Amino acid sequence: MSTKLLNIALADDDEDDRMLFSEAIEDISIRTKLSLFNHGQELMDYLNLPNVILPNLIFLDLNMPIKNGMQCLKEIRQNPDLKDLCIAIYSTSSSERDIEETFLNGANIYLNKPNNFGKLQDSVERILQLNWQYHTSNLNKDTFLFRI
Template sequence: MISSENARPANEGLNEKEPVKIILAEDDKDDQELFIDALEAADVPSEVVTVENGQELIDTLRDETQPDPDIIFIDVNMPVKGGRKALEEIKSDKELKDIPAVMLSTWNHPSDIEDTFDKGADLYVQKPNSFGGFVLILKKVFFLHWTKALLDPVKKLFFVSERNI
């Protein structure tokens, strides 16, 4: 289960917006830290809960004691239950299907992107090679989230990488 140290508010001092409740499903601890640091640098007030695989993500989403997230970020390649399988379960669950799901991957292969789009992902983000790139990507993702553009993803805007920001 998730320990309380996994939930960390980012940008606690900012009061312009209600903090975004985020679940990050990512098995790499360094990538978890990079994500949280990039959120802070992007000035996204947030509360992040981290899980390390797709099964923990499903369990957390179904846990009545946990608040519903505003958005979830799912690494495509994780142990126990991969991101695609978790996405499929989330989008086929009537209680969870409306939570925006952003897929994260180092790969940008068109068939992977197409597959996650078909399974109901709202956005596919290629993990950037730099911290600055991650900050820019998160700014774009949250701009899309706050403008409700993730509610009905358009295929040509579905893939985000450092090169197309």
């Protein structure tokens, strides 16, 4: 087990989803620090703070008020200081249009919100274990959509 701490951010407007995600992260073998945000604007305000410790991976819900996940994704990819962050789309949407649009706008992986806690835990752990440097250099539609 690695002693390195992974800095993870989750932006999701659903309180239950944030709680389940937080519990799933607590129960896996990877050491993490999780920062939770209620909507995309909260996340972007945090990412743009001076001297902020940037997350190793951001989980973005697509459908949020104030600033949605797609707006955050585009803003992050256009910002020279943030453009290399790893971004996992974490959404209930399984729409081909949403998957295609997030892929084209630079997300690294797309995870449909699992329908039970065990699948959520397994999915999050597997995503955190990915070798992101390898994963992003070989990114294609087959590796983009994370299947449980």
